[in-house]
Amino acid sequence: ETGVTQTPRHLVMGMTNKKSLKCEQHLGHNAMYWYKQSAKKPLELMFVYSLEERVENNSVPSRFSPECPNSSHLFLHLHTLQPEDSALYLCASSQDPSDSYEQYFGPGTRLTVT
Amino acid sequence: AQSVTQLGSHVSVSEGALVLLRCNYSSSVPPYLFWYVQYPNQGLQLLLKYTTGATLVKGINGFEAEFKKSETSFHLTKPSAHMSDAAEYFCAVSLSGGYNKLIFGAGTRLAVHP
Numbered sequence: 001e002t003g004v005t006q007t008p009r010h011l012v013m014g015m016t017n018k019k020s021l022k023c024e025q026h027l028g029h030n031a032m033y034w035y036k037q038s039a040k041k042p043l044e045l046m047f048v049y050s051l052e053e054r055v056e057n058n059s060v061p062s063r064f065s066p067e068c069p070n071s072s073h074l075f076l077h078l079h080t081l082q083p084e085d086s087a088l089y090l091c092a093s094s095q096d097p098s099d100s101y102e103q104y105f106g107p108g109t110r111l112t113v114t
Numbered sequence: 115a116q117s118v119t120q121l122g123s124h125v126s127v128s129e130g131a132l133v134l135l136r137c138n139y140s141s142s143v144p145p146y147l148f149w150y151v152q153y154p155n156q157g158l159q160l161l162l163k164y165t166t167g168a169t170l171v172k173g174i175n176g177f178e179a180e181f182k183k184s185e186t187s188f189h190l191t192k193p194s195a196h197m198s199d200a201a202e203y204f205c206a207v208s209l210s211g212g213y214n215k216l217i218f219g220a221g222t223r224l225a226v227h228p
Contacts, residue, residue: 004157042118043158043204043218056215090157102148103216105157 002026004106006091012112013081021076021109023091029104031097032074034066037088037108049074050097081113116141118205120219127226133177133192135222137205140186147188148206148216149179158204164188175199200226 004025013019025032034046048056049068063085065077074091088110092103121136139145146165150158162173169181179190188205205219 006157040220042220043216045215048215092158102160102163103158105150105159107155107157 004091004093004104006106006109008109010110012114014114015081018079021089023074023106025072025093027093027104029093029095030071031094032068033092033103034076035090037090055097083113086111086113116207116217118207118217118219120205120222122222123220124223127195129197129226129228130194133195135190135203137188137219138186139188139207141207145207147181149190150204150206152202195226197226200224
C-alpha cells in the first residue's frame with residue numbers, strides 16, 4: 001500500500017448504529033487530519049492530530065470521536081449520527097503540522113446515514 | 115477571518131482551449147496558497163503550492179498559478195485543456211505561523227468538451 005488509504009470506501013448506517021472509519025498513511029508523516037465534504041459546501045476541517053496528540057477540534061459534535069493510536073493510523077468513531085452527517089469523509093496527512101507542508105489525501109469514505 | 119472565494123462553480127472549455135480558474139483569498143497575514151484537484155470517487159491531489167519566493171508557480175499536468183498580492187488572487191491556468199483535465203478544482207489557503215489548517219474554496223467543476 002502507498003499513500004493514504006481509507007476503509008471502508010462506502011458505509012450505510014442507521015442513526016442508532018456505531019461504526020468506525022479507518023485511515024492509514026504509509027508516508028512516514030507526523031500529522032493527520034479528518035475533513036468532511038458535503039454536497040455544495042466547502043471542505044470542512046474536523047480534527048488535526050500532531051504526533052498522536054489532538055491539536056485542533058473544529059467545533060465538531062461529540063457524536064464524532066477521533067482516535068489516533070499512532071502516527072500512521074487515524075480513526076473516526078461514529079455514533080447516533082443524523083441524516084445531515086451524510087457526506088464524504090476525507091483523511092489526510094502531512095509531513096509536519098506546520099502550515100507550509102502540503103497535505104496528502106485518501107480517497108474518502110462515502111457515508112450515508114439513513 | 116480567512117476565506118477563499120472561487121469565482122464560477124462550473125467552467126466549461128473546449129479541448130485545446132485556455133483554462134482559467136479564479137481564486138481570491140482574504141488573509142490578514144501572508145498566506146500559503148494551494149490548488150488541489152479531485153477526480154470522481156477520489157481524494158484530493160495537490161497540483162501546486164505557493165509559500166514564498168517566485169510568484170509564478172508551476173505544477174503538475176501543465177498547470178500553473180500566479181500569486182498576486184495586490185489583487186489577493188491565485189488564479190490557476192493551463193494553456194491547452196485536455197479531456198483528462200475534467201475534474202473539480204479547489205483553491206485553499208493556510209496561515210503562516212500556525213498549524214496546517216487549510217481553508218478551502220467551494221470548488222470549481224471543470225468540464226472539457228471535444
